Structure formats: C-alpha cells, structure tokens
Amino acid sequence: MKAHHIEEVLFSADQIEARVRALVHDMAEGCRSENLVLIGVLRGSFIFLADLVRELYRQDVHPRIDFMTLESYGSGTESSGTVRVAKDVGMEVAGTDVLVVDDILDTGRTLSFARQHLLALGARTVRTCALLDKPARRSVPFQADYVGFTIEDRFVVGYGLDYDGRYREVPHIACVTFAG
Ligand code: IMP
Ligand code: MG
Numbered sequence: 001m002k003a004h005h006i007e008e009v010l011f012s013a014d015q016i017e018a019r020v021r022a023l024v025h026d027m028a029e030g031c032r033s034e035n036l037v038l039i040g041v042l043r044g045s046f047i048f049l050a051d052l053v054r055e056l057y058r059q060d061v062h063p064r065i066d067f068m069t070l071e072s073y074g075s076g077t078e079s080s081g082t083v084r085v086a087k088d089v090g091m092e093v094a095g096t097d098v099l100v101v102d103d104i105l106d107t108g109r110t111l112s113f114a115r116q117h118l119l120a121l122g123a124r125t126v127r128t129c130a131l132l133d134k135p136a137r138r139s140v141p142f143q144a145d146y147v148g149f150t151i152e153d154r155f156v157v158g159y160g161l162d163y164d165g166r167y168r169e170v171p172h173i174a175c176v177t178f179a180g
Contacts, residue, residue, distance in 0.1 A: 033097040039065075039114075041070050041100065044103030045101045047168070049101045106138075132148060134151055135150060
C-alpha cells in the first residue's frame with residue numbers, strides 16, 4: 001500500500017441517500033419486469049445494492065438478487081486490464097432481465113465484461129447501474145444505463161469502495177491522496 005491519506009468528503013452519507021432515492025425513482029418504471037434480477041458485482045457494490053433494493057421495495061419493485069465476483073484490479077489503484085470471473089452467479093439467468101450493479105465505472109472493462117458474460121448465459125436483457133462514473137478514465141467505450149454521480153479522475157473510497165481492501169465501511173465517499 002502506498003503512503004496516502006483520506007481527504008475531504010466528496011459525497012456525504014445524506015447526499016448519497018438523496019441521490020439513491022432519486023435514482024431509484026427514475027429507474028422504477030423500467031424495472032417492472034416479473035423476471036428482474038439484480039446482480040451485484042462484488043465486492044464494491046454491496047452497500048449500494050443494499051440501499052438500492054430497499055428503495056426499490058418502496059417503489060413496489062421486487063427483484064431477485066444475486067452476486068458475482070469479478071476481478072481486474074490487483075491490490076492497488078490500477079486495473080490489470082483483464083477481467084475474470086472469480087465467482088459466478090449462482091442462479092439461472094437465462095431469460096431474465098438483469099440489472100448489473102457496480103460501485104464505480106472506471107475504464108469500463110468490468111461492466112462491459114459483465115454485460116457480455118450475462119448475455120452469453122442467456123439473459124434476455126442486461127442493463128447496468130453504477131453509483132459513480134469517471135468518464136475521463138474510459139479505455140473501452142461503455143455507458144451505464146443508470147449513474148448516481150459523475151466524478152473527475154480521482155481515486156475514491158467509502159460506501160463500499162476500497163483502497164487495498166480498506167475503507168469500505170466509511171459511510172460517505174472521500175478522495176484519497178497519495179504521497180509523492
Ligand atoms: P473498471 O473495470 O476499470 O471500470 O473498474 C471498475 C472497478 O475498479 C470497480 O468495480 C472498482 O472496484 C475499481 N475502481 C475503479 N476506480 C476506483 C476508485 O476510485 N476507488 C475504488 N475502486 C475503484
Ligand atoms: Mg475494488
């Protein structure tokens with residue numbers, strides 16, 4: 001782990017809560033499928049997904065929920081470039097309408113891979129949702145269907161996002177500054 005410190009709050013817990021509520025309000029009509037499955041990309045999506053599904057419940061949307069573990073990053077802040085399935089979905093996705101949920105859309109490789117993978121498993125439709133989007137970092141062309149906040153090219157932690165496995169439990173989102 002490089003020397004670093006956690007900087008100012010980028011989005012407070014209250015700001016995140018308000019944005020998740022507004023996002024779900026916008027998503028709800030598009031989520032009326034009887035066959036909706038939310039698939040969280042582990043590990044970064046676990047808090048966002050937990051908040052999303054409870055807000056969807058309030059909008060009378062009742063999806064099934066599963067997770068898959070995808071790995072592209074080593075232990076640092078740079079993607080290794082290839083994505084692999086470390087643990088696949090456990091349920092049958094053939095014929096379902098999938099909404100993939102991730103913490104952040106960075107190079108685009110993870111969500112683009114997830115989308116192809118789930119279509120190959122026979123999903124009827126695959127849409128994607130990311131809490132954060134860093135469009136300046138994209139290395140493959142990819143746009144999510146739903147985005148919480150668009151941010152600049154900064155490394156961020158909290159609300160599920162980690163640096164080297166740390167800070168996922170932080171209830172807000174903060175920037176990381178690296179020394180040197
Ligand atoms: P992509 O495949 O480059 O789009 O990367 C997506 C994954 O990279 C996310 O699911 C995160 O795990 C990780 N990631 C990208 N940017 C950040 C960041 O600023 N903080 C923490 N994790 C990040
Ligand atoms: Mg990560």
